[in-house]
Amino acid sequence: xxxxxxxxxxxxxxxxxxxxxxxxxxxxxxxxxxxxxxxxxxxxxxxxxxxxxxxxxxxxxxxxxxxxxxxxxxxxxxxxxxxxxxxxxxxxxxxxxxxxxxxxxxxxxxxxxxxxxxxxxxxxxxxxxxxxxxxxxxxxxxxxxxxxxxxxxxxxxxxxxxxxxxxxxxxxxxxxxxxxxxxxxxxxxxxxxxxxxxxxxxxxxxxxxxxxxxxxxxxxxxxxxxxxxxxxxxxxxxxxxxxxxxxx
Amino acid sequence: xxxxxxxxxxxxxxxxxxxxxxxxxxxxxxxxxxxxxxxxxxxxxxxxxxxxxxxxxxxxxxxxxxxxxxxxxxxxxxxxxxxxxxxxxxxxxxxxxxxxxxxxxxxxxxxxxxxxxxxxxxxxxxxxxxxxxxxxxxxxxxxxxxxxxxxxxxxxxxxxxxxxxxxxxxxxxxxxxxxxxxxxxxxxxxxxxxxxxxxxxxxxxxxxxxxxxxxxxxxxxxxxxxxxxxxxxxxxxxxxxxxxxxxxxxxxxxxxxxxxxxxxxxxxxxxxxxxxxxxxxxxxxxxxxxxxxxxxxxxxxxxxxxxxxxxxxxx
Numbered sequence: 001x002x003x004x005x006x007x008x009x010x011x012x013x014x015x016x017x018x019x020x021x022x023x024x025x026x027x028x029x030x031x032x033x034x035x036x037x038x039x040x041x042x043x044x045x046x047x048x049x050x051x052x053x054x055x056x057x058x059x060x061x062x063x064x065x066x067x068x069x070x071x072x073x074x075x076x077x078x079x080x081x082x083x084x085x086x087x088x089x090x091x092x093x094x095x096x097x098x099x100x101x102x103x104x105x106x107x108x109x110x111x112x113x114x115x116x117x118x119x120x121x122x123x124x125x126x127x128x129x130x131x132x133x134x135x136x137x138x139x140x141x142x143x144x145x146x147x148x149x150x151x152x153x154x155x156x157x158x159x160x161x162x163x164x165x166x167x168x169x170x171x172x173x174x175x176x177x178x179x180x181x182x183x184x185x186x187x188x189x190x191x192x193x194x195x196x197x198x199x200x201x202x203x204x205x206x207x208x209x210x211x212x213x214x215x216x217x218x219x220x221x222x223x224x225x226x227x228x229x230x231x232x233x234x235x236x237x238x239x240x241x242x243x244x245x246x247x248x
Numbered sequence: 249x250x251x252x253x254x255x256x257x258x259x260x261x262x263x264x265x266x267x268x269x270x271x272x273x274x275x276x277x278x279x280x281x282x283x284x285x286x287x288x289x290x291x292x293x294x295x296x297x298x299x300x301x302x303x304x305x306x307x308x309x310x311x312x313x314x315x316x317x318x319x320x321x322x323x324x325x326x327x328x329x330x331x332x333x334x335x336x337x338x339x340x341x342x343x344x345x346x347x348x349x350x351x352x353x354x355x356x357x358x359x360x361x362x363x364x365x366x367x368x369x370x371x372x373x374x375x376x377x378x379x380x381x382x383x384x385x386x387x388x389x390x391x392x393x394x395x396x397x398x399x400x401x402x403x404x405x406x407x408x409x410x411x412x413x414x415x416x417x418x419x420x421x422x423x424x425x426x427x428x429x430x431x432x433x434x435x436x437x438x439x440x441x442x443x444x445x446x447x448x449x450x451x452x453x454x455x456x457x458x459x460x461x462x463x464x465x466x467x468x469x470x471x472x473x474x475x476x477x478x479x480x481x482x483x484x485x486x487x488x489x490x491x492x493x494x495x496x497x498x499x500x501x502x503x504x505x506x507x508x509x510x511x512x513x514x515x516x517x518x519x520x521x522x523x524x525x526x527x528x529x530x531x532x533x534x535x536x537x538x539x540x541x542x543x544x545x546x547x548x549x550x551x552x553x554x555x556x557x558x559x560x561x562x563x
Contacts, residue, residue: 118379165429215387223524
């Protein structure tokens with residue numbers, strides 16, 4: 001079985017997000033880069049299938065050479081090999097299109113992604129990828145079992161959970177629950193050493209068509225100073241919420 | 249040309265997010281002097297509910313094959329009836345799974361997590377939430393067609409009654425790639441992303457057995473309950489309640505945080521809330537810097553007392 005895991009390199013979750021002076025771009029100064037946390041759930045699931053079923057796990061990332069540290073981390077976690085599409089990702093459409101080309105060339109049985117990246121939050125790449133490939137798509141997955149005939153996937157729905165069987169190949173986008181936080185793999189020294197010699201293939205992009213331009217960015221405006229209310233005067237809090245904020 | 253909008257229903261009943269999306273589509277249509285056509289799949293609710301928010305036409309797709317949700321099949325169904333160049337979806341789990349597939353089929357631009365009316369219609373430019381709530385992006389569509397997904401509780405529901413008509417459309421879209429094995433959905437529970445008030449708690453509560461008072465407060469407020477990441481990681485509460493950068497991003501009118509220190513990852517998921525109340529025993533908790541109202545003290549005293557006072561207010 002061949003599994004393709006799509007990963008994105010994103011600012012560490014503790015990062016403060018600043019924009020360049022002209023607001024035209026994200027300011028990458030001083031940022032630590034990590035595997036997108038939702039992609040890491042997908043990668044961990046793939047490694048579990050590698051252990052249980054002998055699956056070969058390939059990770060793919062669309063990004064410049066600077067993302068290779070993050071790709072090597074995925075290899076240290078246990079992926080067998082990696083592909084980097086040598087392109088600065090500009091929008092979901094162009095990213096999905098490059099991933100689709102890699103997927104078609106590799107002939108994978110299963111494609112796993114995180115539901116969205118925590119930087120641009122498009123949440124669009126997995127669905128677009130599935131449609132480019134003509135494959136079924138399951139989003140917001142919180143459980144996955146691979147069987148001979150296909151996959152059994154649980155997905156979060158509003159107020160509950162639905163379990164479905166899916167024909168493979170398919171694109172499955174996961175979130176926390178696909179694996180638990182405590183199942184995430186911290187690379188050990190052996191993993192880190194072997195990651196250095198695993199294959200990281202660089203391929204050139206096939207298309208440059210962009211559908212959405214990022215014109216400018218704004219930071220979140222700060223809130224006015226907090227109004228503190230004494231715990232002995234909760235009537236005042238209720239009054240403020242009722243009369244001033246008008247939210248209760 | 250009409251502005252199309254996908255009106256999501258659960259078991260035939262429209263979601264609040266559907267009314268938000270129709271309200272939003274109406275705001276676009278007013279700018280471009282068009283009308284709004286809503287599309288819905290296997291509804292049981294009356295189309296009057298959509299006319300009320302500005303849809304002058306409702307296309308009711310009837311397709312037994314779409315009884316079970318599949319993004320691919322739903323995208324194909326919407327593709328067959330939406331022949332306009334602006335299509336609006338709510339950013340719910342299901343609708344935001346359909347929209348990317350439809351965008352590829354139609355070769356349209358897709359802009360997700362939109363939070364305000366467009367800055368311009370042609371070219372289409374709009375503000376969206378980005379960086380998990382830590383920033384905003386002004387995104388511009390290239391080309392002729394655009395699909396947008398509207399962040400829940402951002403634009404809101406706006407009544408704008410029009411006289412409308414409906415059309416029933418019988419389709420039979422192939423839906424064979426996926427089969428539903430089990431479906432568990434509690435109808436009584438408030439949807440966290442749609443809730444106008446959310447009561448949330450963190451590690452300060454010391455254990456899952458102490459959540460009764462959080463649920464009591466939520467009940468008197470008609471609120472949904474949520475939690476911080478550590479709480480869902482420990483297993484005190486289900487993952488579905490985790491709000492924050494790697495969980496859900498929410499924007500209720502009122503967010504009450506109890507015993508949550510306010511790490512940057514948590515703030516990212518909730519800073520779209522209109523009003524934030526923080527209750528914490530630590531006066532140095534960073535969350536107070538991002539709150540509108542704060543109470544420094546023992547949650548185990550404050551929360552039950554607050555519940556009683558709100559009960560009295562509601563009479």
